[in-house]
Amino acid sequence: MTYSIAPLRRPRWRTLALLALLLGPLLWPLHYIAQRYYSGQLAEQNRQTLDLYVANLLGTLRRYEVLPDLLGDMPALRASLHEPIDAGVQKSANQLLERIRQRTGADVIYLMRADGYCQATSNWNESDSFVGRDFSFRPYYQEAMQNKSGRFFGLGTTSGKRGYYFAAPVHDGGKVIGVVVVKVDLDGPEKLWGRTPEQLLVTDSFGVVILTSRNEWRFRASRPLNDQQREIIARNLPYPRGSLEPLEISDNQWLIQQRFLDEIGWTAQILAPRDLLERQVRSVLYIGGATLLALLLLLAVMTLRRRHYLERIALDARAKRDLELNVQERTQDLQTLNQRLQQEVHDREQAQRELMRAQDEVVQAGKLSALGTMSASISHELNQPLAAIRSYAENAAVLLDHGRVDDARSNLRLIGELTTRMANIISHLKAYARGARRAPESVALQAALEDALALLAARRRAMNVELIRDLPDAPLWVQAGETRLRQIINNLLTNALDALIEKGPPRRLWLIANQDEKGVTLIIRDNGPGFSAEALARAHEPFFTTKATTQGLGLGLAICDTLLRALGGHLHLSNHVEGGAEIRLFLLHGKPGVASVPQEEVRG
Template sequence: MDQTSHTPATRTPHRPRWRSLALLALLLVPLLWPVQHLAERYYRGVLIEQNRQTLDLYIANLLGTLRRFEVLPQILGDLPDLRSAMHAPTDSAILQQANQLLAQIREQTGADVIYLLNPKGHTLAASNWDQPDSFVGGNFDFRPYFREALSGQLGQFFGLGTTSGKRGYYFAYAMHEQERKIGVLVVKVDLDHTETLWGNTPEQLMVTDSNGVVILTSRPEWRFHATRPLSDEERANIAANQPYPTLSPRPLPFDPGAWLVQSSHLPETEWTVSIMAPRLLLDRPVRTALAVGGATLLVLLLLFSLLILRRRHYLERIALDARARAELEQRVLERTLDLEQLNDRLKQEVLEREQAQQGLVRAQDELVQAGKLSALGTMSASISHELNQPLAAIRSYAENAATLLDHQRTDDARTNLGLISELTGRMASIIAHLRAFARRDRHAPARVALQPALDDTMALLAKRRRELDVELSRDLPEATIWVQAGETRLRQVLGNLLANALDALSEKAPPRRIWISTEQHGEYIHLLLRDNGPGFSDDALEHAREPFFTTKTSAQGLGLGLSICDTLMRALGGELLLANHPDGGALLTLRLRLASPGVNLQPTEDF
């Protein structure tokens, strides 16, 4: 027998494989550049969008603060006590009365200072008449707002108070007597609190005026610094109007490369509001993405090296044991086939799980969106219907008042203003109902008055009740009933139950009625809500508390109302009972624990 057939195969010298791995690593490193570029573009977009929303919110708050006081000088100009002060500038009693009136208006409106100037700019009366920094006796004819008011415009000006040393925004309007201007009313608005709203965040806020000087900022060291070189004309205006504590604002110590800046111009005030995010907020996630990318490449290299080593050992084993090669290949083939089949099954299971998860996520998103749209529609309809009528009436009375003033019919005009005041009171009452319904809840039960909560809920549903012509019968004690509950949770339960009652009555022909009454049982009070609708079916009574059970169409409800109400009542230590009344219709009973009369156990819920 030929002995050469059993001679082991000569081994091939190994090539330097680690040199190949190093070369491959150098080729893969440039892939980190597009990773960095894509990560920077993505995180920059996210940061810009977040800062844009924050900037819009701050601008809305700032403009809202200014617009609250914009028309105040025009309204105060018609007050008799202030006009008397203009006609009798030497009468101390009249001036004292004007001082007290301005102080009272300042307390009611929240303005910083309100003061009255004669046509020469001398202060006759001021809301801070009794303060060490009183404006009384001061002359402000050098201020631009005084000159603009005397020229017939609404004077507007930002500046540092020469007397108080405080920043503020000034609104001024001339007082007219026929064609003659007899004085100027000025309202100063304190803007310091707008800086405190920013909070302690990495992003910084900066508001600059038309001169490019920082007037509001979240960093006090930037205040009253110039963001650009000032022209000679701007320096002259600063010297004449004295809006800052210095006549030559120093340049702002600001490195543009260290910040991402977004700005918005306000035409009403000629201000520019900017939000600046530190570059670190962008660089940090980009570096993290690069680290993850580098780690991924390193793992790939390690896996590739392991594959190379495994292949080398596999080839060596084939060279040493040629006779077992066929058997080994067969086993590998069989094992590979089993693994492929198992892999296919695993892929199919993973695909099915992913599809089920995606379906669940879509269903949850649609459920949340439906809840948001439902709440938004209800609140929008209530606000639109309840406020449009008084707003239309206010517009009509205001137009009539202007016409009456043109015809010197001041008494009739005053009557119209009184009607406008009554209508605004009505609108405030409507908004109070909506605000009470929208308060944030606290987890611990508090002492809550039952009748006001029921009144607020019925006020929100009044429009729909009138549309359905539903008669409401209330049999409640005159004395206030105090229960232990969460104020917002109780309103949510009452709103859901009464809305369900109206839904049930919409399926019935008139007459439609709802009865509300109470019964005391020991330390509990039972609030009974009954309607003359179709009532509960046996299936509904059995499953009504289960989530997503509903007898309505998908467009009418999601089947979560009674489930949520039952959960809330149990959390409050109460109970929700469902039944049909012997005379027909549904009967719902809220079982609440009584609380002793008095103030709340906990502070009123915040907004």
């Protein structure tokens, strides 16, 4: 008797293609959500940047706002106006204005007579001195002569530099006899913008660009000017001749945010390229598409394996039926015995497969558990050094921009020390995961404590936490690893600062150390909310935490407890009688003055 074997069936690729077409439209909602999220994020970032720049610009101008009124009351300047031909009086007035300019940082300070000619100036001894020049056409002079405070933006007719002018009248018996003018240089606020994809744009009341991060946009009109405005501009000469070409900015190319400055009548704008937003949205769509493709491929593989499995079962069943029919033709007695033997073999094979599968699952679960613990531990321990490295790197970039190379080199050295510390932490966690142990060291407790405090100093000052120390002057030597001890103290201090966030001022942190014949005890205490009953009972358990999921993994105290036990010490948690949490860290005595032993792993 013969049987035919059906050919293997191919996976239904048409079905998978149809499923892909049905799932493809899911990328459209993903595109909408990503665009909305990154648009809001970019808008908020640009708003904060624009607010900072506007605050700096207004702060620069306000420094000089009252200076002309103060100078108008100085006797030396009044004497210069009363005795215009006295060389000694004029020299005193010029030197006085020069000294005031050097102290205040103004671009130039000058005194004008009632007829509009410059009488004295801070640049009297320079080639482009203002002495004897006629500035009566300037609006700030005309406003000051009307007994008002004059303000004006314009390009210097002599120096050719942009500036903002503050003017105030000089009185003598109720009569205006002259005008004091202070010119503020605006090149500094413009250069603060730096090289970023976002562009700066500041326009005056006429809509003309006066400050910008792009040189080709400067002194171009962002909106059409009427004949009256052009006449005023021609009379006051605030811009270079031949400027005021139209400036067109497309909304399709830029995301624009603006703020009107009521105090000076200007408008500040920040323009972010739309490509910044589109690039992030495209990245999200690429990730979503790749995920969808991976899901389809996984489904195809699972479908193929399922069909192969079913076909193999079918082949086994047909072979078994062939064998049973052949045995029935030979002898009825052997048929019963053969059936029993087949059933026993089948049962044994099934049991063996189940055993092997169970062993594989146990081994895989152990690997995943170890990998998860190692990843979570490394993430928990490296968060703070990474944050410090980021802060030092940003500071170094700013210092290099300002030419402070030595300070930047100091920051880079600190970054190098933090990377060494991170490498030691990773090495320790690897040794811990392999069941290895490190040779004991003799470490000064105060040095490790000061290092941890330095790492958290910026955060402690920002929280206004008062630090109270009760530490002996002589070094306390303990048996520990230098990196492990700093890691333990850093985790405990970080937990204390986290607890103090929930409490209003005053915030206090106590550090107390003492020793006896058994060892050294370090007490870390705060005046925060303290430990709950559940926290005291479960604080040493891995992944138990009372913080939000975004603030902690619950590994800090578990790691500290494990490290201390390996060093022969222990950790005790309690609540102080006066409120707040109290942590006692006990360590064995170390040999005084002994240098640190190299951290070599000793197989346990």
